[in-house]
Amino acid sequence: MYECLRFPAIPLQGPKSKLWSSARMDFKCCVVSVSNVIPAAPIYLPEGPWTQIPGGVTAAQGFKAAGIYGGLRAKGDKPDLALVTCDVDATSAGSFTTNVVAAAPVLYCKNALNISETARAVLINAGQANAATGDAGYQDVIECVNAVAKLLKMGPEEVLIESTGVIGHRIKKGALLESLPKLVNSLSSSVQGADSAAVAITTTDLVTKSVAVESQVGGKTITIGGMAKGSGMIHPNMATMLGVITTDAVVTSDVWRKMVQVAVNRSFNQITVDGDTSTNDTVVALASGLSGSPRISSLESDEAMQLQACLDAVMQGLAKSIAWDGEGATCLIELLGVAMKLKHQR
Secondary structure, three states: OEEEEEEOOOOOOOOOOOOOOOHHHEEEEEEOOOOOOOOOOEEEOOOOOEOOOOHHOOOOEEEEEEEOOOOOOOOOOOOEEEEEEEEEEEEEEEEEOOOOOOOEEEEEEEEHHHHEEEEEEEEEEEEHHHHHEEEEEEEHHHHHHHHHHHHHOHHHHHHHEEEEEEEOOOOOOOHHHHHHHHHHHHOOOOOOHHHHHHOOOOOOOOOOEEEEEEEEEEEEEEEEEEEEOOOOEOOOOOOOOOOEEEEEEEOOOOHHHHHHHHHHHHOOOHHOOOOOOOOEEEEEEOOOOOOOOEEEEEOOHHHHHHHHHHHHHHHHHHHHHHHOOOOOEEEEOOOOOOHHHHOOOO
16 A cells, blocks of 8 residues: 655655655656656556556557647646547446545446447546536536547547546536647647646646556567546545556457456555545546457456556556655655455455
8 A cells, every 4th residue: 555644854855755665676766758837757667577668648559649728727827638539449447436426527437338348538627526516517528528529520428538626616618618629639649649638637736647668468569558647635445536548458348347447456546645535536448459469358368467467567656656746745655464455456
């Protein structure tokens, strides 16, 4: 378990100071360059048969991303609207808040994933959480999804949505809809596209969280990338956090959805900053299948175990970055315990 604690007596060296036990030495830290709007978080990846590469959510084959300023934030001009797309129907999975008060985007995504095994786009806005907004808030989600689908020439059921920001506030729908053509035209498979999206989803975050790795599955190279946001209201299960994971591995829907939940339990569900859970927690994971790797249809196969380990590593790296960036935190501590491990990793 990873927890951000406040120790004002500890002298800082740089923006954060970290306490490590000897057990932490098998983790490597790498800071990836990002847009100069805000810096990138350090990524603490576990050691394993993978290599960290640039690219975040656009590193895997078939994915594009963009992040722009759309006028949704209450103040400032930091990007606040992001879009991640896939060139093909991507096998989809999701994990969501356990809060009984679930935001409209969470309710929509749950329903969309129940209807379809694939998706091709994820729209994310910062500024308004669109939580506790009733039927009007849900209708806003529908209208935004339909507008994205029309611009991308795909079905509305292929578009998922995540929101973060002030609870009780509906999306600034007018500003969002007006910004969508620019957002779509900004889509890019470049590192810059991924970086801009990682900035756009942040709220109180002091750093962006983005990572990508390459590994071998069945003798073929596959890539997994991801981005996340979160620094406050962080507590199992998940928290005020959003995440998008992309891969070009070939995997069936039932296996992919189980793998994503396992990885979430081993990562995002093991961090805490302030003991508060939220209304909008969402992790969406898309698999394009464009790597040409062996098709994974059984959790018991060697290929599934290889992909699971890589997926775990990416989510753990992002989760630790969220805890590292905890509001008011001065250190990152890893707590090791058998009982905790059994509870949270099943």
